[in-house]
Amino acid sequence: MLGRVHILGVNQSLLDLTGAHNLEDFVANRSKFFVSMTEKTVFKLMDLIRDGGGHFEEETKIKSLSGEIKKVVVRLKYPAAPPYNSVAITMLDVTKQKESEQKIKESEEKQKTILQTLLEQVVILDPEGGILYINHVAPGFTKEELIGSNWLQWLHELDQAKAKEAIRQTLDSDVFYELQLRFFGADRKMSLFNIRMIPMPDASNQQVLVVATDITDRKKAEDELKHSTKQLRELTTHLQNVREEERKRIAREIHDELGQQLTAIKMDLAWINKKIPAESVITADQISFKSKMHNLMILVDGSNESVRKILNELRHGILEDNGLREAIEWQGNQFTEVTGVPLKFITSETTLILPEDIANCLFRLYQESLTNIARHAKATKVISSLTIKDDAIFLTIEDDGKGFDLNLLRSNKSFGILGMKERVLSLHGHFELLTEEGNGTKINIILPLKPYNIT
Template sequence: MAWLFFFALLFLTQLLTYQRYLLRKDADHREISNQATLTKERLQNVINYSFSATQTLAFIIEKNGVPQDFDSVAKQLLNSNKYIDAIELLQGGVITNVYPLKGNEAVLGFNVLLDSARKSGAVAAIQKKGFFISGPINLKQGGAGFVSRIPIFKNNKLWGFSAALIKLSTLLDAAGIDTSNNGNFSYQLAKINMATGQEEFFLRNNNSFKKEYSIPVEIPNGEWRLYIIAEKSITFSGIFFFALLGFILAATGGLFAWFIVKQPLRLNQLVQEKTLQLQASEKNYRITLERIADAFVALDTNWCYTYMNSKAGEIFNCDPKNIIGKNIWTVFPDGAGQPFYQAYHKAMELQQYIYIEEHFLSAERWFENHIYPSPEGVSIFLRDITKRKKAEQELQQSNERFQLISRATNDALWEWNFETSELWGNETHQQLFGLTMADPVPGENVWQERIHPGDRNTIIDKQAASLTSDKSVFITEYRFRMPNNQYRFIYDRCYILRNLQGRPLRMVGSMMDITEQKKAEQEIENVNEQLRQLTRHLQNIREEERIRIAREIHDDLGQQLTAIKMGIVWINKKVPDEDADIKNRLTNIITLLDAGNVSVRKTLNELRTGILDNYGLIEALEWQGRQFTATTDIPLLFNGPKETVKAEEPVATCIFRIFQEALTNITKYAHASQVTSSLTCTNNNIIFSIADNGLGFDTELLKSKNSFGVLGMRERVAALNGSFNLESSVGNGTSINISIPL
């Protein structure tokens, strides 16, 4: 038998050892998978930034030509797109512009289409007519790196390329790839050569990569593959120790089993002696429990009765002999979910003594429960405390009355006992009705009759609803007729005391005269209305001043600039071609005049958008949306009615200015990838909304910060008697909805 126990235990411990080995192997694989996925996402981010920079530069060249301030544009692209080392512009195949210039001087004037070692990427971009990233290649300025290009076509002919340079070291740092072999993992990047079909590796690494784990990294011109292996493989020292420990445990268990087998007679003798002692102790214990005046029951771990004394049988109206072995929750099914049910289970769970007081509705009696748990079950002593609880409840009711009265000091206090229909009121309460303390307290009908007819039915319904609900507080305001027949505003706060079933027993309250407060609130509302009118007036003045300034700029400065340009053009034509310096200076002056005209038009649009006056609100909103998308590359979907919206000038201006302010905030703070906006008209209102899917924010911050932009939008709408609603939360974007009467 001992040998059998030894081999069984040995088999079990070695099985656990093998399972431990499998778990450790699976954990290593998951760690490698997670690391590979993270590195893949970082590589894709680098590629996305490269695509964004080259696409933006190509768009600028196609629309506006080569910018005179190329360095400024390139700097903005580098600031907006991380992990890019340089921005290049190629006309034909020749690199004409590069930023930053320092360290990249060698590439200026270099024709990539004539270089056999570097032209393949440019040729592939031309064939695809789209984004193509080549590399790693040996860079002209030194080192290795990747060059992403987008061909630029004008009139279906190749004009040149927009290009972004990423050094190999930059790519590795961005992806978090450590090539020093000092970390927990070794990495290798590879791609399939589209010409040869062979796999080419990017990194120098002495490790033998047997494709322990690989993950694809998608790029527009093929696929990179990331290889990763763990530097620290599964060690067998811990497994060997665990196996050795299992063998020792099995040997110890076998010796223990052998010892047990050798001692059966002695153990049987000890069991018999202890059994006799327990039987004698149990007999004395039962005699003692029958003598006590309190009820006592004992339950095993399955909640079955193991003992019940005669006092408990008397309380529960059952024979203790017939209850033994039965489940308490079967005998008393209504007890499940009651406080004592929860207390019994909690005591067994925590193995701690618990004391509770419980009201048994069926017997209308109170009992205190002393619950003593043990690993074998639970013992409960119960004592009838009904008389004590009634005295405590009466004292509690008296204390509650005085506590509530103390809360309502200096107000009209009253109490209504639903059980006895008794009413009580203090001196101030009696004075509200023109009575003294010697007069009877007026009843509910008298109170209802003094409520203003315009408030009476609403207050009566609210009071009835509060009494039928489970709420303990009822607060309301109403107009109340005083003894001089004048109405005053009353703030009535009531406390409802209920029994255990939730039925109302008493109502205690205080009535406070808040007429002066109401007058102050009305005065504040009047001031606010005056401020809104002033705001409306200031908005009108500002828009009129914008129109006046825009008109003067258009009629005076714009015409003067045009006249000057015409004069310069005439002079330029008259100057002989041999005077190249003068011709160049005149050409520069014309360029400056054109830029001045652009600035004037931009200023005119900011002061007063002409499209709003000439074509209406819908066209103005659609134009502003297109301008926003062209500037930020964020798509804006606008839904509006097909027919012309007939909105007065102040309403149209209000909606357009709010649209502009919202788009400005989205550009600065939202980091959104999409914006939606809509305009609808009803018979009486024009409804406008704009929403983004950006970062969002906590609207509570608007209360603590000087958010003048949002405040200005809100005041614009309020000045037109409209409604303004802003909703936002962190991570869920922001939406603005306004409604203005037509």
């Protein structure tokens, strides 16, 4: 049928499209080009020529002389004015366009599949909060119900203004925005979501992509953990107070009972010793007896010294009677006397009137730190300082010893350091341990002096 059509001329673009060299080459091979031309197209072409007028357009495929298949849009148009004896045929190569459209379609399908499989809820909003797209909906809702509705209406009324402002700022600033919002479900049960907003790169740049993650259970678990941690620290404080009171009670009993008994024994031994005659007039047995009495008095003196040491460990009279500064200075002197390591204590505080729990905490931590240095650090000098600033008290202990690997400390579960840290945290303070192998150790302790309320 196409043979009945006389081709008057073709342009260079059509020659390039088909691979023909010239008009004659195109005419000679025209039956090879229209590989997918339908009968409908052919008859329409004939109708146009016969009836004289109108136009027609169809997407089809042609095959170039090199064998390459290309997609084209064929347009047929009859002249609007006489003579009505020709038809203009144009062919537009849309191969690359169709390939791009196919890739876009495949990409959109992949994106749709990904969005549908995400656990997070993905929503696209217009500037007023209208829902343009949603990947999946909560139980009790349908997509038909949500698409076109206003996203803000599903929020807790106290969060609506905040969410509207977040949408505005996201569009205005063209940056990522994050916040937490409360939503009501179909059953009016409230859930907490973490919301991330970014502007959508659409033509008008007036759409917001929202990724919503339900954190209701996580928030509940966090709150329960915080409450549990608060209770544990309150328990730690209570146990520390009980421990200090028990120390005091035991110290009083040792002082009042054992101390007095040892003193009485020493007095009786001294009385007996005086009743023994001088060595020049006593027998050998009496000399031996007098030597035993002397040994007993030495043992009693040693027992009294041991009692004093025990009492100092249990109840620091110097801390209660003279305060924290004097107690720290005394402990430093004791440390140097026992270890031979010089300790420099720096403070500008002349009078320290502190709550008992804070004073006890700092002194016990100071003791524990010096004990650790004596046992493990192999230090040649120690520097400590005590200052008060901005309603907080700062205690620092630093040595030039061998230090240690903090990661190794964590893996070994050092309960001594953990106990120190928890003791500080129980008073709402800050504990910091700085160390590395070969470079000594530094402990920073900060305790607030004003009441601290946990919200």
